[in-house]
Amino acid sequence: MNNTDQVRRKFLHGMLGTLAVPGLGIPAFAESGLRMRTEWQQFKLGPQYNAFLNAMTALRKNTKASSAGSLRYWTNVHINYCPHGTPYFLSWHRGYLYHFERQLRTLSGDPSLNLPYWDYYSHPTIPAEFTDPAPSNPLYLARTGNNVYNALSLWPFAPEVFNFERGTANGFEERIETIPHNPVHDLIGGIMSTMQSPLDPIFFLHHANIDRLTHAWALPDGKGIPYSANPYSSTNSSAYWAGENVYASKLKLARYLTLDPNWLGYDYANVTVPGALPSQASGTALAATRRQQTTRRPPDKPFERTPGRTISPTRRSLGGAARLAFDEASFSIPLTFGRKDALELAALVARLRVGRPRDDARAPASAKLVIDRPTLSGAGSAGGYFYALYVDMPPALDSRFADHPTFLGTMGPFQVASASHHGPARQEFDLAAVLLGHDSDDFSRLSLSWVRVDGDRPPRGQTISVAEARVELSYEAEPAETPRMQGRPGWYT
Numbered sequence: 001m002n003n004t005d006q007v008r009r010k011f012l013h014g015m016l017g018t019l020a021v022p023g024l025g026i027p028a029f030a031e032s033g034l035r036m037r038t039e040w041q042q043f044k045l046g047p048q049y050n051a052f053l054n055a056m057t058a059l060r061k062n063t064k065a066s067s068a069g070s071l072r073y074w075t076n077v078h079i080n081y082c083p084h085g086t087p088y089f090l091s092w093h094r095g096y097l098y099h100f101e102r103q104l105r106t107l108s109g110d111p112s113l114n115l116p117y118w119d120y121y122s123h124p125t126i127p128a129e130f131t132d133p134a135p136s137n138p139l140y141l142a143r144t145g146n147n148v149y150n151a152l153s154l155w156p157f158a159p160e161v162f163n164f165e166r167g168t169a170n171g172f173e174e175r176i177e178t179i180p181h182n183p184v185h186d187l188i189g190g191i192m193s194t195m196q197s198p199l200d201p202i203f204f205l206h207h208a209n210i211d212r213l214t215h216a217w218a219l220p221d222g223k224g225i226p227y228s229a230n231p232y233s234s235t236n237s238s239a240y241w242a243g244e245n246v247y248a249s250k251l252k253l254a255r256y257l258t259l260d261p262n263w264l265g266y267d268y269a270n271v272t273v274p275g276a277l278p279s280q281a282s283g284t285a286l287a288a289t290r291r292q293q294t295t296r297r298p299p300d301k302p303f304e305r306t307p308g309r310t311i312s313p314t315r316r317s318l319g320g321a322a323r324l325a326f327d328e329a330s331f332s333i334p335l336t337f338g339r340k341d342a343l344e345l346a347a348l349v350a351r352l353r354v355g356r357p358r359d360d361a362r363a364p365a366s367a368k369l370v371i372d373r374p375t376l377s378g379a380g381s382a383g384g385y386f387y388a389l390y391v392d393m394p395p396a397l398d399s400r401f402a403d404h405p406t407f408l409g410t411m412g413p414f415q416v417a418s419a420s421h422h423g424p425a426r427q428e429f430d431l432a433a434v435l436l437g438h439d440s441d442d443f444s445r446l447s448l449s450w451v452r453v454d455g456d457r458p459p460r461g462q463t464i465s466v467a468e469a470r471v472e473l474s475y476e477a478e479p480a481e482t483p484r485m486q487g488r489p490g491w492y493t
Helices: 003-016 049-061 071-081 089-108 172-188 202-218 285-292 339-354 413-420 431-435
Strands: 035-037 244-248 251-254 266-268 304-306 309-312 315-326 331-336 366-376 385-391 407-411 426-430 445-454 464-474
Touching: 049 071, 049 089, 071 089, 071 244, 089 172, 089 202, 089 244, 089 251, 172 202, 172 385, 172 407, 172 413, 202 266, 315 331, 315 339, 315 445, 339 366, 339 431, 339 464, 366 407, 366 413, 366 431, 385 413, 385 431, 407 413, 407 426, 407 431, 413 426, 426 431
Parallel strands: 035 266
Antiparallel strands: 244 251, 304 315, 309 315, 315 464, 331 445, 366 426, 366 464, 385 407, 385 445
């Protein structure tokens, strides 16, 4: 921990331990100041372990969905209100864990109980306490896989990642949801690859780790998180933090309070971002071997082409591929575009490269790869796999898959489930962000490659079917990129 962090903690420890502001929704903190969340390997040796087991036992025994003392209640909150693939994914989950942690204290009778986190960048296999099938173990649930080594990447923590908001260049929120958040769900599988994932106790440790990594990334100066000068005045916050996160009709949280976990009264024992992946010895032999192999561009697969067409008043398709079937084999599909479409795509990329604002409403604002109506098979629903997606992938990759500039994102059972729980599934990827790194300005042909990535017990046979994968130009205005602000006073300093 550096000196800046120590000063910040001491200041907040003293101030938050004695101050609660009525009428602003500021939580009343314990007199001891900031509570500390610890990693599972440390937590299980401490005095709160039995209280945690007691609380989880009570949550699992209570099957009344209307009771906040049941896991079904918190699962329904997740199903009905959680934003996935949209803004405030991180903010909403921070508040969700805050409310859930308070319920743990109530059920356990231990007011000092804090939610632990699972640092899979140090321990990529699910802790043994969660895999013991003893009937009395409240942490056990049958899962497809236990090792998430292949879901890990340093991509969210790359030096160029400064912005926070989804939709901005190199936005942190979008990156960390893409990987490791989604693939961890995918590789564990079972209930974790569905929107009912909070029924699995490991869900809460996974999200506590995502919350910790978000906080660690923001230290010490907040990077490109929209600025809020004062944690004790909702009117003094950036417009980005206006409004509230909703969890139930009577369970909400002012959104600005989720800017910094310290404003909710807690911190993490480890506030450093991972600088390396775990050693091979930490993962299964299968996982470690697979990640060390060179990833080669998969062969082209025959497909049915779809024509360019108007999708909506602000969206136009340049063409794509219909009725794609996914199984354990990786594959590529080459798409070709007409001269006019290729030139319009090239003009968009050229404008974005120099940071010139769009001065013509008839010009596209962004380019998207749209995965329309993906559907899971029975085997695909069980998880244990995902697909890494590339645009114009080179013949071979020597780097980790997400670190390569042609990497676009991931598609797996959890992504499909989260995209479809409120209607027909649809995944979108920021195609323009990848095209910025292309050496060529000729976009008359693009190749899409899906590389299968497996956990320790992957399925065989068809997993996902996609009605159409297409390239779209969007004429809707995109969010403005967050400006760089140095030395902000008042927080993260």
